Amino acid sequence: xKVLVCIKQVPDxxxxxxxxxxxxxxxxxxxxxxxxxxxxxxxxQAVLLKEKAPDTELVALSIGPERVKEAMKKALAMxxxxxxxxxxxxSFEKDPYQIASVIAEYARNENFDLILTGMxxxxxxxxxxxxxxxEMLGLPAVSTVVGFALDxxxxxxxxxxxxxxxxxxKVGLPALFTCQLGLNTPRYPTLPNxxxxxxxxxxxxxxxxxxxxxxxxxxxxxxxxxxRGSGLVLEGEIGELTTKxxxxxxxxxxxxx
Amino acid sequence: MKALLVGxxxxxxxxxSTYETLAFAREIGAEPVMFxxxxxxxxxxxxxxxxxxxxxxxxxxNPGVHKALLLDVIARENPQLIVFSHSSYGWxxxxxxxxxxxxAQVSEVVSVVDGALVVPACNAKLRRQVRASSALTVVTxxxxxxxxxAEPTGTPTVEQVESAAAEKIEFLGYEATEKGAVxxxxxxxxxxxxxxxxxxxxxAMIKDLAAALHGEFGASRPVxxxxxxxxxxxxxxxxxxxxxxxYLACGISGAIQHLAGMKKSEFVVAINTDKEAPxxxxxxxxxxxxxxxxxxxxxxxxxxx
Ligand SMILES: Cc1cc2nc3c(=O)[nH]c(=O)nc-3n(C[C@H](O)[C@H](O)[C@H](O)COP(=O)(O)OP(=O)(O)OC[C@H]3O[C@@H](n4cnc5c(N)ncnc54)[C@H](O)[C@@H]3O)c2cc1C
Numbered sequence: 001x002k003v004l005v006c007i008k009q010v011p012d013x014x015x016x017x018x019x020x021x022x023x024x025x026x027x028x029x030x031x032x033x034x035x036x037x038x039x040x041x042x043x044x045q046a047v048l049l050k051e052k053a054p055d056t057e058l059v060a061l062s063i064g065p066e067r068v069k070e071a072m073k074k075a076l077a078m079x080x081x082x083x084x085x086x087x088x089x090x091s092f093e094k095d096p097y098q099i100a101s102v103i104a105e106y107a108r109n110e111n112f113d114l115i116l117t118g119m120x121x122x123x124x125x126x127x128x129x130x131x132x133x134x135e136m137l138g139l140p141a142v143s144t145v146v147g148f149a150l151d152x153x154x155x156x157x158x159x160x161x162x163x164x165x166x167x168x169x170k171v172g173l174p175a176l177f178t179c180q181l182g183l184n185t186p187r188y189p190t191l192p193n194x195x196x197x198x199x200x201x202x203x204x205x206x207x208x209x210x211x212x213x214x215x216x217x218x219x220x221x222x223x224x225x226x227x228r229g230s231g232l233v234l235e236g237e238i239g240e241l242t243t244k245x246x247x248x249x250x251x252x253x254x255x256x257x
Numbered sequence: 258m259k260a261l262l263v264g265x266x267x268x269x270x271x272x273x274s275t276y277e278t279l280a281f282a283r284e285i286g287a288e289p290v291m292f293x294x295x296x297x298x299x300x301x302x303x304x305x306x307x308x309x310x311x312x313x314x315x316x317x318x319n320p321g322v323h324k325a326l327l328l329d330v331i332a333r334e335n336p337q338l339i340v341f342s343h344s345s346y347g348w349x350x351x352x353x354x355x356x357x358x359x360x361a362q363v364s365e366v367v368s369v370v371d372g373a374l375v376v377p378a379c380n381a382k383l384r385r386q387v388r389a390s391s392a393l394t395v396v397t398x399x400x401x402x403x404x405x406x407a408e409p410t411g412t413p414t415v416e417q418v419e420s421a422a423a424e425k426i427e428f429l430g431y432e433a434t435e436k437g438a439v440x441x442x443x444x445x446x447x448x449x450x451x452x453x454x455x456x457x458x459x460x461a462m463i464k465d466l467a468a469a470l471h472g473e474f475g476a477s478r479p480v481x482x483x484x485x486x487x488x489x490x491x492x493x494x495x496x497x498x499x500x501x502x503x504y505l506a507c508g509i510s511g512a513i514q515h516l517a518g519m520k521k522s523e524f525v526v527a528i529n530t531d532k533e534a535p536x537x538x539x540x541x542x543x544x545x546x547x548x549x550x551x552x553x554x555x556x557x558x559x560x561x562x
Contacts (some may be wrong), residue, residue, distance in 0.1 A: 011379070011512065017379055125365060125378065135356035158432065162495060165434070166432040167430075168428075171426045198374060216391075217388065217394075221385075232541065234544045241553065245526065253502055253523070256446075
């Protein structure tokens with residue numbers, strides 16, 4: 001079996017975001033980068049499959065500048081066999097449709113039995129790319145998966161709905177799934193595996209060779225949300241903070257009554 | 258401008274979010290027509306055309322068939338906009354139309370400015386203004402971003418729609434999460450733990466604080482996913498919706514899906530090391546501090562009262 005896992009590198013969401021010069025995305029200087037959290041569940045799912053069926057081939061693909069190789073290395077250290085880096089300095093200016101069409105173009109003749117993606121990225125959060133890729137390739141695509149069981153060529157998956165409800169679905173391979181938080185417990189790469197990952201194959205493909213589509217939407221500008229919150233911000237030394245907080249709770253709530 | 262609104266049915270009931278698509282159409286001054294896989298007995302209240310596909314026949318989750326039904330309606334109505342809720346139904350179906358129609362999709366719209374669509378980015382720390390270049394645009398709306406000012410009224414003109422399309426995904430049924438003994442929706446005080454507590458051992462201080470305040474403890478999703486707290490204490494769109502007198506968010510960033518479950522709380526206190534954390538948007542008090550230091554100090558203070 002051959003599996004493709006699509007991963008994105010994103011900044012740590014606890015960062016202070018500054019705007020870039022063009023005003024159409026965040027400034028990438030001084031950010032700490034990591035693998036998109038949702039994609040970690042996709043990588044883990046692929047590795048779990050290989051543990052059961054060792055002849056499975058796991059390929060990870062990531063689009064972006066040189067630095068995305070770091071996220072790729074983590075995937076390789078978690079157990080992915082080889083990586084494909086689609087080199088693109090301007091991936092942030094592409095819309096989900098273009099990103100998906102680049103992935104679909106790569107995957108079209110590779111005969112993957114299974115494609116796994118995160119259900120969304122933490123920075124854009126469009127939740128489109130996975131399903132777009134599936135539709136472009138004519139594969140059945142199931143989004144927001146929190147349960148995945150492969151039996152022969154058939155997957156029984158659980159889609160997460162709102163309020164704790166799940167939909168149980170069955171689909172034959174080849175197929176695509178977008179992975180939701182909680183699908184599994186992504187492993188931490190061990191030191192020996194980090195060392196091994198350095199020797200794994202990482203192929204580079206310039207994005208121009210895979211990009212066939214124009215953008216359907218553009219980001220005109222990025223800004224900070226207007227502060228709606230009228231809340232109080234307390235800063236300072238712990239003792240002082242607790243005194244102030246307790247006084248506020250006494251004044252504004254009935255919890256001590 | 259004409260907007261095709263896609264309503265939602267779950268377990269035979271019309272979802273209230275259907276009216277958020279109607280509110281959006283009104284806000285931008287578009288003529289609304291609606292598509293719904295549902296039933297005659299649970300029709301939305303509005304005056305306009307409703308293309309209704311029978312849920313008993315087409316199922317509530319059958320993306321290939323629902324796509325085919327929608328494409329048929331779109332061919333007849335020729336809308337400029339197709340509007341979904343950004344829900345497990347909407348974000349699953351919308352991209353399928355985007356590909357079939359080569360139409361831009363803009364996800365999780367929160368507002369419209371000069372004809373451009375505004376969406377959140379980076380856990381709501383940024384806003385992105387997006388303009389589509391395709392003639393037809395598919396949008397999904399952030400839950401709760403648009404709402405009708407008054408109770409919906411009216412009666413739609415129903416047109417039945419049918420399709421013979423085949424489905425590659427077989428829906429086997431719904432599965433509900435086991436409801437435990439805790440019902441957070443009745444709690445007057447909830448102390449919730451987020452990933453910022455760092456490790457499972459720190460749940461003890463969260464529970465202690467909840468006990469000191471005679472309340473319950475809850476958690477954000479990563480804490481539940483990690484197995485530190487059982488799922489029936491998860492607050493948010495895929496957990497419980499709560500409205501206590503006091504909600505204390507400890508090390509919770511305030512993602513939209515978490516806010517969806519607690520923003521009706523009367524008084525919200527957030528303890529977070531990140532002054533910019535989006536929880537600040539809904540917090541009455543944001544205490545910029547390390548939970549591991551603040552919570553034990555707070556417990557001591559309360560006990561000394
Ligand atoms: C479809 C869908 C449904 C979802 N449903 C839910 C849901 O029902 N409920 C839910 O909660 N989430 C849900 N999520 C996940 C949600 O998007 C966020 O990922 C999640 O809420 C983040 O949890 P968190 O705030 O605990 O963690 P993070 O976002 O990682 O935030 C941790 C916070 O802790 C702070 N922090 C770190 N260290 C400290 C410290 N020592 N002291 C104080 N503060 C500290 C950080 O500044 C940060 O703000 C859902 C996501 C999706 C896509």
